[in-house]
Amino acid sequence: MCAEVEETLKRIQTHKGVIGTIVVNAEGIPIRTTLDNSTTVQYAGLLHQLTMKARSTVRDIDPQNDLTFLRIRSKKHEIMVAPDKEYMLIVIQNPSE
Amino acid sequence: MSTKRAKTTASVGSKGKDPKESESSAGSVAVHGHPDDICPLTLTSATQELFGCRYDGDVTRDNPYKILRKEDILQDLRNRAAVSDFSPVKQLVLAYPEDELLLVYDRDFIYGSSFYLVLTVEGKDRHLMPIVAEVGEEALEREPSDVFAAQKTPEPRPWISLGSEQEIEEESVTDSRPRLKCRISRVRRAFGAPVFFSDRNAAETKDGFIECTPYQDKIFSLKQMERHCGVQAIPNCNSSSTQTPWTYPKNMCTQYEPREFSKEEKENCLQSEELKHFISLAVSRLEVAIQQNEIADVFFDDWKALSEDDGGYAGKADSHLKEYQSFTDLHFSQEKTISNISWHPTISGVIAVAMTERLSFEDRINASTKLLLNPSLILFWSFSDPINPQLLLECPDDVFSFEFCPSDPNIIVGSCMNGQVVLWDISAHVERLQGTRSSGGKNIAINTNPLQVFEDTRDNETSVVRYCAVSSIEHGHKAPVTDIQWLPETFEVSRMGVPMENKSGMCVQIVTCAPDCCLMFWDIRAPRVAFQNMADQRKQKVEEKPLENPDGVPNTFKHLNLTWKPLFRVSLPKIDTSGEYSPLKFSLRDNTCDNHPGCSAERAHLNAELSEVAPEYSQLRVPSAKQHKPLKGISTKFYAGTEDGELVYTDWKLEKDDSGRLFSVKPSHRFTIHDGLVNTVRRSPFFKDIVLTVGGWTFAIWKEGVMNGPIIHSSCSQRKCTVGYWSQSRPAVFYIGKEDGNLEVWDLLEKTHEPSQTQNITTAPITCIKPWIISSKQHLLAVSDHLGTLHILEIPWTLRSPCSNEKLSVNKYFEKEVDRLVYFDKRREMRTKEKKNMDAEELRKKMEPNLQEKEEKQILEEAKKEYEDYLSLEKVILKDMGLLPDPDETAEI
Numbered sequence: 001m002c003a004e005v006e007e008t009l010k011r012i013q014t015h016k017g018v019i020g021t022i023v024v025n026a027e028g029i030p031i032r033t034t035l036d037n038s039t040t041v042q043y044a045g046l047l048h049q050l051t052m053k054a055r056s057t058v059r060d061i062d063p064q065n066d067l068t069f070l071r072i073r074s075k076k077h078e079i080m081v082a083p084d085k086e087y088m089l090i091v092i093q094n095p096s097e
Numbered sequence: 098m099s100t101k102r103a104k105t106t107a108s109v110g111s112k113g114k115d116p117k118e119s120e121s122s123a124g125s126v127a128v129h130g131h132p133d134d135i136c137p138l139t140l141t142s143a144t145q146e147l148f149g150c151r152y153d154g155d156v157t158r159d160n161p162y163k164i165l166r167k168e169d170i171l172q173d174l175r176n177r178a179a180v181s182d183f184s185p186v187k188q189l190v191l192a193y194p195e196d197e198l199l200l201v202y203d204r205d206f207i208y209g210s211s212f213y214l215v216l217t218v219e220g221k222d223r224h225l226m227p228i229v230a231e232v233g234e235e236a237l238e239r240e241p242s243d244v245f246a247a248q249k250t251p252e253p254r255p256w257i258s259l260g261s262e263q264e265i266e267e268e269s270v271t272d273s274r275p276r277l278k279c280r281i282s283r284v285r286r287a288f289g290a291p292v293f294f295s296d297r298n299a300a301e302t303k304d305g306f307i308e309c310t311p312y313q314d315k316i317f318s319l320k321q322m323e324r325h326c327g328v329q330a331i332p333n334c335n336s337s338s339t340q341t342p343w344t345y346p347k348n349m350c351t352q353y354e355p356r357e358f359s360k361e362e363k364e365n366c367l368q369s370e371e372l373k374h375f376i377s378l379a380v381s382r383l384e385v386a387i388q389q390n391e392i393a394d395v396f397f398d399d400w401k402a403l404s405e406d407d408g409g410y411a412g413k414a415d416s417h418l419k420e421y422q423s424f425t426d427l428h429f430s431q432e433k434t435i436s437n438i439s440w441h442p443t444i445s446g447v448i449a450v451a452m453t454e455r456l457s458f459e460d461r462i463n464a465s466t467k468l469l470l471n472p473s474l475i476l477f478w479s480f481s482d483p484i485n486p487q488l489l490l491e492c493p494d495d496v497f498s499f500e501f502c503p504s505d506p507n508i509i510v511g512s513c514m515n516g517q518v519v520l521w522d523i524s525a526h527v528e529r530l531q532g533t534r535s536s537g538g539k540n541i542a543i544n545t546n547p548l549q550v551f552e553d554t555r556d557n558e559t560s561v562v563r564y565c566a567v568s569s570i571e572h573g574h575k576a577p578v579t580d581i582q583w584l585p586e587t588f589e590v591s592r593m594g595v596p597m598e599n600k601s602g603m604c605v606q607i608v609t610c611a612p613d614c615c616l617m618f619w620d621i622r623a624p625r626v627a628f629q630n631m632a633d634q635r636k637q638k639v640e641e642k643p644l645e646n647p648d649g650v651p652n653t654f655k656h657l658n659l660t661w662k663p664l665f666r667v668s669l670p671k672i673d674t675s676g677e678y679s680p681l682k683f684s685l686r687d688n689t690c691d692n693h694p695g696c697s698a699e700r701a702h703l704n705a706e707l708s709e710v711a712p713e714y715s716q717l718r719v720p721s722a723k724q725h726k727p728l729k730g731i732s733t734k735f736y737a738g739t740e741d742g743e744l745v746y747t748d749w750k751l752e753k754d755d756s757g758r759l760f761s762v763k764p765s766h767r768f769t770i771h772d773g774l775v776n777t778v779r780r781s782p783f784f785k786d787i788v789l790t791v792g793g794w795t796f797a798i799w800k801e802g803v804m805n806g807p808i809i810h811s812s813c814s815q816r817k818c819t820v821g822y823w824s825q826s827r828p829a830v831f832y833i834g835k836e837d838g839n840l841e842v843w844d845l846l847e848k849t850h851e852p853s854q855t856q857n858i859t860t861a862p863i864t865c866i867k868p869w870i871i872s873s874k875q876h877l878l879a880v881s882d883h884l885g886t887l888h889i890l891e892i893p894w895t896l897r898s899p900c901s902n903e904k905l906s907v908n909k910y911f912e913k914e915v916d917r918l919v920y921f922d923k924r925r926e927m928r929t930k931e932k933k934n935m936d937a938e939e940l941r942k943k944m945e946p947n948l949q950e951k952e953e954k955q956i957l958e959e960a961k962k963e964y965e966d967y968l969s970l971e972k973v974i975l976k977d978m979g980l981l982p983d984p985d986e987t988a989e990i
Contacts, residue, residue, distance in 0.1 A: 041355040082379035095390035
């Protein structure tokens with residue numbers, strides 16, 4: 001595994017309040033995760049669809065535009081999604097801790 | 098010409114109905130073949146020139162009309178008389194009313210000449226009008242007429258024969274001639290005569306028979322060339338069939354699993370360059386977002402936090418505990434003290450106190466005979482009636498501790514001075530307790546029946562309830578039982594001390610402790626197997642004689658009365674020496690007393706469900722250890738405070754020694770902290786592992802798991818601390834009762850070296866403190882004193898509402914204290930080590946005095962040498978600086 005990638009992901013994971021990190025490919029299949037399998041698969045599937053929808057929304061309004069970041073704040077924690085062409089990075093953080 | 102004429106007449110004839118035909122229909126068909134008002138004329142060219150109506154010049158096919166003036170015609174007539182072309186029409190022209198006549202060029206010779214003259218005004222008009230839109234007008238004129246005709250209701254018109262009745266006549270059958278009649282007669286004699294028959298050969302005579310030979314009749318071979326046949330047209334009928342499949346709903350299921358990468362694929366992906374690139378891009382955005390969240394907590398509600406700091410408009414002045422009510426009974430509280438208080442878990446406003454004699458041991462022995470006559474009681478007070486207690490529970494001896502059963506508040510267990518454990522069942526009187534509370538002092542609500550008014554006086558007397566079961570004296574404690582607690586309904590304990598799941602969902606087990614150095618576990622259900630036959634028989638007896646009920650005692654615990662044995666007992670052997678600890682109070686990790694702040698709604702709800710079906714305790718049996726699963730999450734360790742001021746931490750699980758007998762384990766830890774007997778061991782309702790112990794002149798707070806010592810130990814106060822209790826709503830607050838009747842309120846977040854406030858309640862020492870939450874706005878504190886008075890105080894807002902994050906702050910404080918303890922221990926170790934080292938050093942030094950002497954001379958020499966070196970160095974420096982006085986210079990002076 002590439003050391004740089006490892007290190008970067010570890011750095012994110014050790015931030016205060018971060019519950020989990022998931023790297024997902026373009027089809028929504030998780031590649032790398034710090035959570036358990038079932039949770040990962042669920043998060044990956046749902047967030048992949050949501051990101052696609054969000055991206056298509058942004059592009060429908062203005063075709064020159066594109067989605068750069070998606071943040072979903074809920075009562076308990078915040079889900080942050082950084083989408084890209086081939087991959088997607090999902091981080092779940094509980095800020096009040 | 099004639100044919101043309103015939104056509105016109107025929108056309109006229111066929112269009113006979115149309116009245117607005119061309120001008121020819123208006124007039125009848127004249128003899129000469131042209132209508133009356135037209136006169137064909139032949140005009141010579143001279144005449145034509147004269148009147149301006151030459152062929153194909155003035156008058157053309159398209160414009161055949163020419164208006165002539167009458168005067169001109171008359172002039173012409175005069176001029177040329179008989180030669181004039183107009184002579185045949187002379188009279189008509191004269192008769193013409195108007196001045197102008199119409200001459201029409203008849204190119205096609207319709208009327209026989211090249212011109213014709215219209216002789217009537219109507220004719221002229223008719224000619225001229227149709228010019229405008231001849232064809233169109235005709236059609237237009239016809240249409241409205243048709244429409245008009247259709248809109249009119251058809252009127253019956255006489256039938257016009259068109260020839261169809263001939264066919265009908267042909268078909269019908271009629272007589273063509275009159276019918277013929279025949280009359281045949283015979284002589285009457287001929288009728289009825291006897292008839293004689295004989296045989297005769299037909300071939301004998303000629304003409305004996307007439308032969309009808311068949312012959313072919315041509316009639317029957319006639320083919321019918323025409324036949325009348327009726328025909329009806331119908332649409333094509335075609336019969337065919339199809340088959341349709343029948344669809345019906347069918348249950349189907351699919352199973353799916355998410356797509357996942359295998360490990361190698363994952364590795365591949367992770368190695369790829371794109372991923373690196375992507376991560377580096379994405380992470381920067383993410384870090385911004387994460388840091389934003391870290392800087393400011395987005396979920397923090399500033400508005401709510403702002404409101405708490407205000408502290409209500411009452412302010413600091415109102416941190417005083419106000420006296421709400423106080424209860425003393427003249428009959429029952431004289432010369433007595435209250436040993437224990439307990440709030441009724443479900444009925445709000447009802448509180449029970451245990452009255453005990455206020456005598457020392459010796460006095461008790463001396464006055465024992467008198468005491469036997471005065472039974473000890475537990476009084477039930479209700480807020481509605483401060484003078485009379487609502488209910489009295491009779492006890493065999495002074496009760497030191499009692500508790501309501503959390504799952505069934507009608508069961509009360511108490512522990513007596515003589516070592517017995519007592520059970521009461523007040524289900525018969527619960528309504529009374531409830532009724533008095535709601536009606537607020539008057540018993541009208543209970544008695545709606547007017548006839549029962551006369552029985553009011555009896556109701557006003559407090560009823561006395563006798564205990565329904567006592568433990569057996571040989572098997573119980575040998576010393577006054579000082580603490581008793583119910584085990585929560587979530588688990589029960591087997592004979593071995595292993596916690597198991599409790600399937601009944603009720604509290605069925607009790608733990609007691611006494612200074613006879615043991616803890617006992619009791620079960621209120623009937624014991625198993627060995628006694629089952631007898632129990633059955635007894636049960637049958639009980640069923641047969643339900644009236645056997647002396648003193649109105651309910652039969653709930655008849656199976657236990659006088660035979661009640663504990664499940665097992667736990668003794669507390671001393672760790673270092675032989676002997677045992679004598680516990681006074683204990684605290685389990687999963688107990689019910691401390692772990693529900695005030696009235697928990699869930700428990701009340703559970704109780705409501707259970708109380709509908711009152712459990713039959715006699716029917717319940719202690720289950721075998723095999724039936725229930727042992728629970729792993731329950732901690733079997735507990736703290737016990739002893740008579741010597743020690744706190745002992747031990748396990749209640751029994752172990753088997755070599756001989757197979759069960760024995761109790763030695764306690765794991767023992768702490769000698771207090772200077773007097775430990776009178777309180779209580780867990781905090783907010784933290785399951787924080788324990789408050791009060792004894793002697795101090796109190797201490799412990800954390801379970803930290804075995805170095807108490808995390809907080811108060812300084813010795815001037816008066817003895819008699820009792821302590823945690824606050825139910827604020828994690829940092831607890832109350833300490835003192836010997837001089839003062840109630841101290843300690844707030845760990847405010848001050849830890851002294852109480853945050855002290856309030857004097859009574860003059861006598863405080864014996865028990867119990868807070869209770871009636872409603873969110875009313876928190877009460879029950880304080881009892883040595884004189885037998887029960888004071889109810891109201892907790893002010895400052896003491897009952899927690900400040901923001903209080904639990905978190907207190908937790909942090911405790912953690913800090915733990916750290917401090919740990920640090921102190923470490924330092925202590927270090928210090929001891931250092932001390933050891935230092936001692937070793939000193940010893941070493943003392944061991945080498947000779948070496949020191951020898952070295953002295955060397956040291957002196959060395960010192961001298963150093964001094965000389967220094968002097969030379971000084972000279973050199975002064976010389977360099979030019980400050981050294983030259984011996985030459987001085988010599989000069």
